[in-house]
Amino acid sequence: VYKNQSYLENTVSRPKTRVTMADVAQRAEVSMMTVSRVINNKPDISEKTRQHVLQIMREIGYRPNRIARSLATDKSFKVGVVMPSLATAFYAEILEGVEQVLWEHNYNLLLCNSGRSQKREQDLLHMLEEDRVDGVIVFSSHLPPATLTALLKRQRAAVGFSSDVDPQVAGIVTIDEMAAMNKAVNHLAASGKRALGHIGGSQNNRAGRERCRGFVTALQQAGLKVNPDWIVACEPVNENISFTHAVALLEQHPCIDGLVCFNDYAAVGALQACRIVGRRVPDDVAIIGYDDILISRVTSPTLTTLRYTQTTHGVGKAAGQLLLERINGRAGGEQIVVIDHELVIRESAP
Amino acid sequence: VYKNQSYLENTVSRPKTRVTMADVAQRAEVSMMTVSRVINNKPDISEKTRQHVLQIMREIGYRPNRIARSLATDKSFKVGVVMPSLATAFYAEILEGVEQVLWEHNYNLLLCNSGRSQKREQDLLHMLEEDRVDGVIVFSSHLPPATLTALLKRQRAAVGFSSDVDPQVAGIVTIDEMAAMNKAVNHLAASGKRALGHIGGSQNNRAGRERCRGFVTALQQAGLKVNPDWIVACEPVNENISFTHAVALLEQHPCIDGLVCFNDYAAVGALQACRIVGRRVPDDVAIIGYDDILISRVTSPTLTTLRYTQTTHGVGKAAGQLLLERINGRAGGEQIVVIDHELVIRESAP
DNA sequence: CTGAAAGCGCTTACAG
DNA sequence: CTGAAAGCGCTTACAG
Numbered sequence: 001v002y003k004n005q006s007y008l009e010n011t012v013s014r015p016k017t018r019v020t021m022a023d024v025a026q027r028a029e030v031s032m033m034t035v036s037r038v039i040n041n042k043p044d045i046s047e048k049t050r051q052h053v054l055q056i057m058r059e060i061g062y063r064p065n066r067i068a069r070s071l072a073t074d075k076s077f078k079v080g081v082v083m084p085s086l087a088t089a090f091y092a093e094i095l096e097g098v099e100q101v102l103w104e105h106n107y108n109l110l111l112c113n114s115g116r117s118q119k120r121e122q123d124l125l126h127m128l129e130e131d132r133v134d135g136v137i138v139f140s141s142h143l144p145p146a147t148l149t150a151l152l153k154r155q156r157a158a159v160g161f162s163s164d165v166d167p168q169v170a171g172i173v174t175i176d177e178m179a180a181m182n183k184a185v186n187h188l189a190a191s192g193k194r195a196l197g198h199i200g201g202s203q204n205n206r207a208g209r210e211r212c213r214g215f216v217t218a219l220q221q222a223g224l225k226v227n228p229d230w231i232v233a234c235e236p237v238n239e240n241i242s243f244t245h246a247v248a249l250l251e252q253h254p255c256i257d258g259l260v261c262f263n264d265y266a267a268v269g270a271l272q273a274c275r276i277v278g279r280r281v282p283d284d285v286a287i288i289g290y291d292d293i294l295i296s297r298v299t300s301p302t303l304t305t306l307r308y309t310q311t312t313h314g315v316g317k318a319a320g321q322l323l324l325e326r327i328n329g330r331a332g333g334e335q336i337v338v339i340d341h342e343l344v345i346r347e348s349a350p
Numbered sequence: 351v352y353k354n355q356s357y358l359e360n361t362v363s364r365p366k367t368r369v370t371m372a373d374v375a376q377r378a379e380v381s382m383m384t385v386s387r388v389i390n391n392k393p394d395i396s397e398k399t400r401q402h403v404l405q406i407m408r409e410i411g412y413r414p415n416r417i418a419r420s421l422a423t424d425k426s427f428k429v430g431v432v433m434p435s436l437a438t439a440f441y442a443e444i445l446e447g448v449e450q451v452l453w454e455h456n457y458n459l460l461l462c463n464s465g466r467s468q469k470r471e472q473d474l475l476h477m478l479e480e481d482r483v484d485g486v487i488v489f490s491s492h493l494p495p496a497t498l499t500a501l502l503k504r505q506r507a508a509v510g511f512s513s514d515v516d517p518q519v520a521g522i523v524t525i526d527e528m529a530a531m532n533k534a535v536n537h538l539a540a541s542g543k544r545a546l547g548h549i550g551g552s553q554n555n556r557a558g559r560e561r562c563r564g565f566v567t568a569l570q571q572a573g574l575k576v577n578p579d580w581i582v583a584c585e586p587v588n589e590n591i592s593f594t595h596a597v598a599l600l601e602q603h604p605c606i607d608g609l610v611c612f613n614d615y616a617a618v619g620a621l622q623a624c625r626i627v628g629r630r631v632p633d634d635v636a637i638i639g640y641d642d643i644l645i646s647r648v649t650s651p652t653l654t655t656l657r658y659t660q661t662t663h664g665v666g667k668a669a670g671q672l673l674l675e676r677i678n679g680r681a682g683g684e685q686i687v688v689i690d691h692e693l694v695i696r697e698s699a700p
Numbered sequence: 701c702t703g704a705a706a707g708c709g710c711t712t713a714c715a716g
Numbered sequence: 717c718t719g720a721a722a723g724c725g726c727t728t729a730c731a732g
Contacts, residue, residue: 018482020709031719036711044717061504066480067420068709071724076417078460086449087663092442099436099463108477110428111461113449127458130416132368154411298648313437370725381703386727394701418725421708703731712723 019062028056039064070132079323080128080136082112082121084205089293090312091139094161097316098137105324107134116236118142118204125151132156135323138163138170142204157326161319164206167334171322173315175339177207180306181214182221183343184260184288187304189222191350193258193286197230197249199270201237201262208233208262211290215260230256237262242269250277250285257285258349264289264296267303271348286349301347309340369412378406389414420482429673430478430486430505432462432471434555439643440662441489444511447666448487455674457484466586468492468554475501482506485673488513488520492554507676511669514556517684521672523665525689527557530656531564532571533693534610534638537654539572541699543608543636547580547599549620551587551612558583558612561640565610580606587612592619600627600635607635608699614639614646617653621698636699651697659690 021039025032030053037045038053056062070076081098083091099109110133114121121143128136135157141148145164152158158170165172188196198215201208212231219226230253232245242261246269250256261267267289271281279285281301289296292307308315318337325335371389375382380403387395388403406412420426431448433441449459460483464471471493478486485507491498495514502508508520515522538546548565551558562581569576580603582595592611596619600606611617617639621631629635631651639646642657658665668687675685 022709032710033712033719034717037718040711046717049717063476063480065421065482065709067417067426067482068724069711070417071415071421071726072709072711074724081461086446087439087443089437089439089442092439092445093437095442095461096436096463099461103463108481109461111431111445111449111459113446113453126413130413131458132415132417295644372725382726383703383728384701387702390727396701399701415725418708419727421710422725422727424708701732705728705730707728708726710724712721714721715719716717 018065019060021062021064023060024053024056024062027060028053074132076132076134077106078108078110078131078133079327080110080112080124080131080133082114082124082128082136082138082141084114084116084140084142086111086113090291093312094139094316094319097313097318098320099316100313101317101320101324107324114142116142116202116204122147122151125155129154135159135327137161137319137323138165139319140205140207141165142202157323159319159323159326161315162206164209167336171326171335171337173319173322173337173339175207175210175308175341177210178214178217180290180341181211181260182218183341184290184306185215185218185222185224187343187345188258188260188286188288188349189224191282191286194224195227195230195253195255196224196258196260197253197256198232199242199246199249199259199261199266200231200233201266202235203233204235208237211262227253229253234262234266238265239269239272242266243272244269246270246273247276250274250279259285259287261287261289264291264293264303264305266290267305267348268295268299271299271301271303282347282349288343288349292344296344296346299348304346304349305344306341307344309342315339368415369410371412371414373410374403374406374412377410378403424482426482426484427456428458428460428481428483429677430460430462430474430481430483432464432474432478432486432488432491434464434466434490434492436461436463440641443662444489444666444669447663447668448670449666450663451667451670451674457674464492466492466552466554472497472501475505479504485509485677487511487669487673488515489669490555490557491515492552507673509669509673509676511665512556517686521676521685521687523669523672523687523689525557525560525658525691527560528564528567530640530691531561531610532568533691534640534656535565535568535572535574537693537695538608538610538636538638538699539574541632541636544574545577545580545603545605546574546608546610547603547606548582549592549596549599549609549611549616550581550583551616552585553583554585558587561612577603579603584612584616588615589619589622592616593622594619596620596623597626600624600629609635609637611637611639614641614643614653614655616640617655617698618645618649621649621651621653632697632699638693638699642694646694646696649698654696654699655694656691657694659692665689 112124136155137159139161141163149166152170160170161173200212234241289303289305292305296303462474486505487509489511491513499516510520511523550562584591639653639655642655646653
């Protein structure tokens with residue numbers, strides 16, 4: 001008698017135990033090997049047998065158990081994705097790009113949110129290891145480079161996005177923050193600004209560190225004064241924190257006539273600060289943001305900002321693609337994808 | 351000789367096969383049973399043995415294989431989440447809420463994006479079945495109610511958010527769209543509007559259907575005229591499609607003096623349409639949106655809109671919580687969580 | 701407090 | 717073209 005009979009009936013009760021390959025084999029009067037062959041579309045099987053087995057599978061509502069298959073094949077068709085935040089528009093769009101390529105190649109996505117916590121990022125990576133995922137993508141890691149590298153080395157395949165990680169260990173999708181800051185600084189210098197400040201981001205991730213470093217280097221190259229007091233770090237970086245920092249900065253250093261900000265949120269805070277402190281934008285203080293989020297078009301004045309030449313969705317796809325190549329072992333040596341950017345000139349720094 | 355020796359060395363090469371429980375047992379000179387006990391923090395084990403085993407695990411870098419454990423226990427500690435879109439702010443925020451509660455209870459999230467495709471939604475649900483996830487949450491399903499119900503019945507536990515599904519089969523987080531539309535229509539009627547139109551959404555999901563139905567019912571209750579020609583459906587619903595529909599609507603029916611829109615994007619399109627057609631908002635045509643997204647505060651005129659009394663993040667948490675209850679079998683009978691809303695009155699319909 | 705054996709539901713060589 | 721046996725890495729009763 002068929003052990004999952006109740007499952008076939010139209011009742012609300014759920015099955016304690018589901019239909020297995022053995023059930024199919026028994027009912028179809030073939031071996032499990034044969035059932036396995038039709039599930040996996042293997043050749044060397046008569047069309048008659050195949051159809052018969054398929055028919056039985058439909059009849060009893062059989063679905064193969066991927067957990068068992070993963071254990072047997074040591075391949076999970078899952079990849080872990082570690083994000084510093086999910087509700088941020090930027091990461092949400094990236095996620096959609098990643099999901100798209102992965103799904104197209106039959107991979108599934110185990111979603112992890114580190115919430116920018118180092119501890120949690122580590123826990124997550126350990127868990128992903130226990131899940132035996134086929135690969136991992138880490139976005140904007142907040143872990144020290146050595147720690148991250150050690151953690152990723154333990155994964156079957158890995159990609160780091162805007163994270164400092166050994167290129168021997170993981171594929172890399174990176175942003176040339178030095179060049180970006182150079183564009184911003186040169187633009188301000190060209191319009192006559194001479195005392196530039198930086199509303200920076202967290203020094204716990206690559207973007208924050210590199211933008212700060214790039215800002216300083218760009219100043220030097222442009223022959224402008226570098227004053228450490230004109231550089232502040234927001235943590236976390238949002239309008240409010242940035243506002244507070246910017247007010248203090250502008251009050252203590254009235255000479256500042258230009259501000260390069262970590263991102264558009266920080267720039268919005270700086271904009272408000274100028275209003276409070278009584279400085280006109282861009283005449284007294286010019287402001288440049290980063291990311292070109294929706295809001296940068298509706299502030300007044302509108303925001304001059306840096307943006308990737310690729311869509312955010314495209315950036316996610318690139319990261320997914322890179323991981324797939326590594327999973328499939330088609331990766332020859334170090335792989336580094338560099339995302340370019342451009343300056344979008346609006347009113348805050350014409 | 352230890353088979354994963356190379357894994358312990360500081361090389362870039364990755365292990366073909368990882369450390370297993372058997373390796374730990376052998377090296378610690380205990381049985382696998384004992385190792386299993388320390389992994390799972392079971393009692394009945396001497397502190398000395400426990401510490402010794404833990405030490406060995408650390409030494410050889412052992413991480414338990416959750417795939418094997420899942421197979422043995424028939425429990426995956428994973429839940430599937432099916433979304434119609436990832437990059438939409440609304441769903442991104444919900445996702446963060448879901449991820450949060452799930453992680454707090456040691457569950458992981460298999461993320462799926464249906465892209466509003468019925469076919470893909472079905473494929474996804476089948477795949478999740480094969481993954482033997484402990485539960486599934488479907489957001490704003492585009493599947494016919496009977497199909498969705500049948501699919502969810504096959505899952506170990508399920509929750510539907512704003513989806514028509516049999517409450518015997520899944521927990522439900524739902525929005526009382528009838529009441530919402532009632533608020534919108536009454537507000538317009540109270541300000542003297544008499545000929546109301548509806549810029550609706552897709553009829554392939556509950557929100558679209560219910561808002562339309564609620565709109566009509568509210569008109570009837572308010573004693574206002576119901577004219578099917580004054581109701582249009584946008585598919586997909588975005589500013590451009592809405593703009594096109596609204597222009598046609600306003601040109602063909604100049605008498606219309608109020609528009610209730612499916613969401614804020616649709617309302618923004620309607621706003622633009624009024625400008626093009628030469629109708630003043632709110633004097634000639636009053637407009638009401640839905641969702642209270644960021645943009646509704648910066649349009650001119652600003653947008654009167656409906657919003658949930660709970661944060662979007664909170665809505666995600668509620669859905670996650672509900673699923674956990676069902677997974678743990680603490681669910682007594684039908685479970686329906688209703689999300690309330692309120693009218694945010696701004697300039698477009700004062 | 702500790703262990704030997706069977707089983708979870710598949711796949712992988714290996715035979716025939 | 718088809719099948720019997722062993723194995724993937726854990727856990728679950730059951731003994732002692």
